Structures are given as structure tokens and as C-alpha cells.
Amino acid sequence: MGDADERDDGHTPGERRRIGNDRLAEQAVGLRFQVDVRVPFWCECDDQDCGVVVPLTLPDYRDLCATGDALLAPDHLRARADGARQTARSLRESARALRNEAAQARRASRRRRNVGG
Numbered sequence: 032m033g034d035a036d037e038r039d040d041g042h043t044p045g046e047r048r049r050i051g052n053d054r055l056a057e058q059a060v061g062l063r064f065q066v067d068v069r070v071p072f073w074c075e076c077d078d079q080d081c082g083v084v085v086p087l088t089l090p091d092y093r094d095l096c097a098t099g100d101a102l103l104a105p106d107h108l109r110a111r112a113d114g115a116r117q118t119a120r121s122l123r124e125s126a127r128a129l130r131n132e133a134a135q136a137r138r139a140s141r142r143r144r145n146v147g148g
């Protein structure tokens with residue numbers, strides 16, 4: 032107990048800090064933090080020993096989570112997984128673009144029928 036090796040849980044140090052930051056955000060919501068109050072989130076870089084605090088408001092943190100990016104102090108880096116995440120994001124974007132095109136084509140053909148009818 033106490034000195035279990037936390038490196039062996041399948042998460043990078045940055046991913047673990049994101050989990051902690053998510054909890055922090057939940058607590059801040061529970062405590063009714065004002066939207067302009069900065070919460071002391073952890074830098075989510077992949078340096079095991081990084082203890083840098085990055086103050087961020089809850090709305091800013093949510094925006095960041097929505098983009099899928101890591102919360103990083105200046106000059107800190109996410110070493111791993113960024114390439115894979117970027118690929119996943121561009122795949123999602125092209126899937127969305129295809130769906131939009133299909134929806135537009137459906138609307139266009141409906142319009143044509145309405146005009147002709």
C-alpha cells in the first residue's frame with residue numbers, strides 16, 4: 032500500500048492528470064465557482080514529475096476538453112498519443128464532412144422535386 036507503481040495503469044502521466052483535472056472541475060462546479068474564477072488545474076504534459084499548476088476558468092477548461100487538447104503550461108509537451116489523436120480527429124472531421132455532403136444532396140434533390148412538382 033502507498034507505494035504502488037502508478038506508471039502501470041495504462042495511462043500516461045498527462046492522461047492521469049487529466050483525470051485529476053476532471054475531478055477538480057467537477058468539484059469546482061459543485062462548489063459553485065463563478066465562471067471568472069480560475070481553478071488551479073495541473074499541467075497535463077507527460078513529465079512524470081511535473082507539478083506545474085495552470086490556472087484556468089471552468090468555461091476555458093471545458094472549451095479545451097471539447098477540442099481534445101491537453102492543458103499544458105508554456106513549453107511543456109505531450110510526448111505521446113498526440114499523433115494518434117490528431118489522426119482520429121481528422122478522420123472524424125472527414126466523416127462529418129461526408130455526412131454533411133449527403134444531407135445537402137438529399138435536401139437538393141427534395142428541392143428539385145418540389146420545384147418541378
Ligand SMILES: [Zn+2]
Nearest residue numbers: 074076081107
Ligand atoms: Zn508540465
